[in-house]
Amino acid sequence: MRNILVTGGAGFIGSNYIRYILDKYSDVTVTNLDKLTYAGNPDNLRDIEKNARYRFVKGDICDENIVDGLVKEADVVVNFAAESHVDRSIGKPDDFIRTDVFGAFVLLEAARKHGVRQFIQISTDEVYGSIEDGSFVETDPLMPSSPYSASKAGADRLAFSYFVTYDVPVKITRCSNNFGPYQFPEKLIPLFVTNAMDEQSLPIYGDGKNVRDWIFVDDHCDAIDFIEHNGQNGEVYNIGGGNERMNIEITEIILSELGKPKSLMQYVKDRLGHDRRYSVDCSKLFAMGWQPKHTFENAMQETIKWYVENRWWWEKLKSGEYLDFYKQNYGASA
Ligand code: NAD
Ligand code: TYD
Numbered sequence: 001m002r003n004i005l006v007t008g009g010a011g012f013i014g015s016n017y018i019r020y021i022l023d024k025y026s027d028v029t030v031t032n033l034d035k036l037t038y039a040g041n042p043d044n045l046r047d048i049e050k051n052a053r054y055r056f057v058k059g060d061i062c063d064e065n066i067v068d069g070l071v072k073e074a075d076v077v078v079n080f081a082a083e084s085h086v087d088r089s090i091g092k093p094d095d096f097i098r099t100d101v102f103g104a105f106v107l108l109e110a111a112r113k114h115g116v117r118q119f120i121q122i123s124t125d126e127v128y129g130s131i132e133d134g135s136f137v138e139t140d141p142l143m144p145s146s147p148y149s150a151s152k153a154g155a156d157r158l159a160f161s162y163f164v165t166y167d168v169p170v171k172i173t174r175c176s177n178n179f180g181p182y183q184f185p186e187k188l189i190p191l192f193v194t195n196a197m198d199e200q201s202l203p204i205y206g207d208g209k210n211v212r213d214w215i216f217v218d219d220h221c222d223a224i225d226f227i228e229h230n231g232q233n234g235e236v237y238n239i240g241g242g243n244e245r246m247n248i249e250i251t252e253i254i255l256s257e258l259g260k261p262k263s264l265m266q267y268v269k270d271r272l273g274h275d276r277r278y279s280v281d282c283s284k285l286f287a288m289g290w291q292p293k294h295t296f297e298n299a300m301q302e303t304i305k306w307y308v309e310n311r312w313w314w315e316k317l318k319s320g321e322y323l324d325f326y327k328q329n330y331g332a333s334a
Pocket of ligand 2: 085086087177186187188189191203204205208210211212247271
């Protein structure tokens with residue numbers, strides 16, 4: 001049995017990754033270490049919580065004692081745990097520095113001490129910053145522009161330094177914007193789908209022409225697994241879906257799919273330091289033989305359908321702290 005320690009596995013991508021791994025391999029056990037912040041949700045793994053090959057541990061990746069014991073038992077560590085929402089990082093960067101940077105350090109120190117077979121640091125395309133034309137390759141300089149992306153860049157390079165200095169078998173992935181089931185409804189797609197379902201306005205920042213590359217979450221999980229088995233230690237891998245869209249295009253797809261009027265589109269003040277465009281060149285990964293398996297159109301339809309059919313999952317998340325945050329930042333539009 002191979003034991004994978006997944007951190008942040010109760011969040012959006014981590015929970016999809018755990019489901020993907022347990023389905024694909026019968027000889028793998030997964031330990032999920034998650035602090036259960038506002039973004040961590042046991043409902044994301046309700047269908048597998050009784051699986052004998054799955055174990056949940058509530059805890060903080062900054063806590064050396066918990067981390068030490070779990071890394072000691074692990075063959076592979078996949079670090080998803082992070083504060084992940086750019087808007088929150090603009091309002092209050094503290095937790096981003098603590099979890100995204102210091103937490104990665106605590107995990108890397110334990111990996112160094114116990115000699116894990118593999119350490120995968122889930123970084124992001126946002127570490128490169130914004131690009132007007134063309135696409136970033138893995139060797140381009142990092143120019144992160146939000147406290148979120150800067151903290152992720154810190155962890156990304158710290159992980160690399162543990163490979164160079166201590167020979168920790170680190171691999172780093174930089175993926176573009178994910179979408180799919182179980183994404184917290186503060187991010188663009190689940191927020192707009194669930195708002196539109198309830199005929200509430202969709203707050204578009206600035207002119208809505210910012211561009212993101214979108215990838216279905218299962219393709220991201222598949223790429224991480226592919227890189228674990230086919231990648232080289234000390235290397236960085238861009239992962240993208242090849243689906244660059246302006247935010248207004250995404251908004252129009254959602255409204256049309258749900259049969260809702262364009263009058264729900266509401267232009268609001270822009271995000272501070274809002275990156276105009278993200279774009280990653282994935283030729284390195286493609287040359288190794290990996291390709292995304294889902295088309296953007298089908299995956300968007302599947303995702304929208306999932307939120308329509310799973311109101312029980314998201315409705316309770318759109319209250320309390322979540323709503324306070326949006327009212328404070330963007331009026332009552334959420
Ligand atoms: P998420 O916010 O949905 O989940 C983060 C999880 O980490 C939550 O379960 C939370 O409880 C947990 N967590 C936070 N602080 C913790 C701590 N100190 N100790 C233990 N657990 C903690 O985020 P996500 O969208 O699933 O992103 C997962 C990872 O993927 C992040 O590292 C993010 O930077 C990266 N990433 C995300 C995207 C995207 O589009 N969402 C794209 C590329 C990379
Ligand atoms: P988001 O989902 O927060 O991801 P990221 O900022 O990490 O790329 O936002 C995606 C894009 O959508 C980004 O350009 C900001 C924009 N956006 C809005 O216009 N309105 C919203 O309410 C949100 C959450 C995002």
